[in-house]
Amino acid sequence: MSDRRIAIFGLGYVGLPLIRACLAAGHDVIGFDVSRDVVTRLLSGQSHVDDVSDAEVKSWQERGFQATSRTRDLVDVDVYVICVPTPLAADSSPDLGAVIAATTDIAGHLDLARRPLVILESTTYPGTTEEIVKPILETSGGVAGVDFALAFSPERIDPGNKVWSFENTPKVVGGLTESCADQAAAFYSTITSEVVRTKGLKEAEMAKLLENTYRHVNIALVNELAKISDLLGIDIWDVIAAAETKPYGFQAFRPGPGVGGHCIPIDPNYLGHRVRTELGQSVRFIELAQEINASMPEYVVDRVEHLLGSHEVPLAGAEVLLLGVTYKPNIADLRESPSYDVVRGLRARGASVVFHDSYVDSWLVDGTEVAKATDLRAAAAHASCTVLLQSHDEYLQADALVDSTLLLDTQGRLRSARGLNGTRWTTM
Numbered sequence: 001m002s003d004r005r006i007a008i009f010g011l012g013y014v015g016l017p018l019i020r021a022c023l024a025a026g027h028d029v030i031g032f033d034v035s036r037d038v039v040t041r042l043l044s045g046q047s048h049v050d051d052v053s054d055a056e057v058k059s060w061q062e063r064g065f066q067a068t069s070r071t072r073d074l075v076d077v078d079v080y081v082i083c084v085p086t087p088l089a090a091d092s093s094p095d096l097g098a099v100i101a102a103t104t105d106i107a108g109h110l111d112l113a114r115r116p117l118v119i120l121e122s123t124t125y126p127g128t129t130e131e132i133v134k135p136i137l138e139t140s141g142g143v144a145g146v147d148f149a150l151a152f153s154p155e156r157i158d159p160g161n162k163v164w165s166f167e168n169t170p171k172v173v174g175g176l177t178e179s180c181a182d183q184a185a186a187f188y189s190t191i192t193s194e195v196v197r198t199k200g201l202k203e204a205e206m207a208k209l210l211e212n213t214y215r216h217v218n219i220a221l222v223n224e225l226a227k228i229s230d231l232l233g234i235d236i237w238d239v240i241a242a243a244e245t246k247p248y249g250f251q252a253f254r255p256g257p258g259v260g261g262h263c264i265p266i267d268p269n270y271l272g273h274r275v276r277t278e279l280g281q282s283v284r285f286i287e288l289a290q291e292i293n294a295s296m297p298e299y300v301v302d303r304v305e306h307l308l309g310s311h312e313v314p315l316a317g318a319e320v321l322l323l324g325v326t327y328k329p330n331i332a333d334l335r336e337s338p339s340y341d342v343v344r345g346l347r348a349r350g351a352s353v354v355f356h357d358s359y360v361d362s363w364l365v366d367g368t369e370v371a372k373a374t375d376l377r378a379a380a381a382h383a384s385c386t387v388l389l390q391s392h393d394e395y396l397q398a399d400a401l402v403d404s405t406l407l408l409d410t411q412g413r414l415r416s417a418r419g420l421n422g423t424r425w426t427t428m
């Protein structure tokens with residue numbers, strides 16, 4: 001199944017690594033995105049995604065890669081893969097607008113004579129592929145499972161991960177029918193090292209939600225234990241280091257300023273919504289995890305106030321320097337970053353906020369620009385308190401922060417630096 005024509009819908013964090021893998025396998029690839037800006041940038045050889053370089057994008061053109069915002073360019077397509085966003089609506093319910101729009105575009109162009117395959121990769125609640133995507137595709141006049149194949153395959157991209165990439169991470173696949181699953185598995189086996197088949201569509205959809213809910217819940221557990229340990233005078237980082245020596249039955253999660261990104265703060269809501277609307281029940285673990293993780297930015301502000309207070313500096317009027325405001329280290333993605341709520345909390349208590357982040361050029365919080373520091377050492381020396389939110393590599397270099405007077409390390413990464421002693425430099 002190589003050299004098929006593949007159309008990838010949604011050219012973002014998920015779509016671009018998929019394009020790379022398809023081109024490497026010898027497929028002919030066309031990328032479709034509603035954003036003309038995204039398409040124009042790709043066509044001029046620019047990547048807007050951390051894990052894909054400009055040089056790679058430039059080399060794609062030599063291999064025939066096309067990008068477009070015009071549905072009429074979608075001709076002779078054998079496989080459609082949908083990687084569009086699945087955000088939350090204002091009331092925190094699933095917003096499937098992009099999935100519906102992409103599916104409608106595909107339905108209008110399905111070339112049934114080619115017996116095409118359509119795969120949804122966007123994270124969503126169990127039932128979406130069969131209840132939402134299938135009926136829209138069938139407006140083409142074709143019958144799913146007969147005239148075209150339909151499958152769901154959750155994406156497992158982890159931006160910034162240097163070990164696990166699209167190519168070497170097992171790919172879960174569920175089909176509407178056995179034959180749909182066979183066709184989707186055959187496609188993915190051309191671009192990934194291992195394909196794992198589920199019983200059906202819902203199992204594949206649910207597998208992704210289990211993975212993300214598992215992280216959400218375990219991060220919340222360790223965040224709650226971090227707060228409790230601080231009150232009890234116990235060093236949570238020492239506890240985790242000891243516990244993770246157990247060779248079985250334990251996986252270490254670490255405290256932090258809260259959860260961010262496109263997945264963990266959002267996806268469990270999709271499951272919660274489905275369970276509420278279908279069963280009239282709540283998923284109590286999800287609700288609790290949300291409550292605890294959402295409380296972490298305010299907890300960071302409490303700890304800053306406490307650290308300053310113990311050195312007789314009031315938070316109101318103090319300058320607080322935030323280091324690393326993206327949602328995880330060494331990437332440029334600000335989506336759902338807990339740093340936004342840290343800024344809100346600090347502003348509400350009268351502090352002035354400055355940030356440093358080499359991945360972020362400028363940063364608006366609630367319409368007001370946060371001042372950006374470019375000279376890290378000078379900014380650290382000037383601030384009343386420095387807060388390490390995301391441990392980008394540059395902050396871990398010896399001497400990077402030596403001039404900070406008071407410092408709160410929310411990630412436990414500077415513990416060995418400069419004799420972190422719990423009075424001037426402290427961890428959460």
Ligand SMILES: NC(=O)c1ccc[n+]([C@@H]2O[C@H](COP(=O)([O-])OP(=O)(O)OC[C@H]3O[C@@H](n4cnc5c(N)ncnc54)[C@H](O)[C@@H]3O)[C@@H](O)[C@H]2O)c1
Pocket residue numbers: 009010011012013014015032033034035038083084085086097098099101102121122123124155156157158159262263
């Ligand atoms: N980013 C991650 O780390 C990650 C990991 C696993 C799963 N996912 C899931 O993958 C999906 C895509 O996420 P992403 O991070 O790649 O999003 P993204 O925002 O980086 O990219 C999505 C792209 O889709 C485009 N788009 C929107 N509507 C469209 C439409 N109707 N037709 C074509 N293109 C359209 C947008 O313009 C954007 O360029 C989401 O469901 C997300 O939950 C993301």
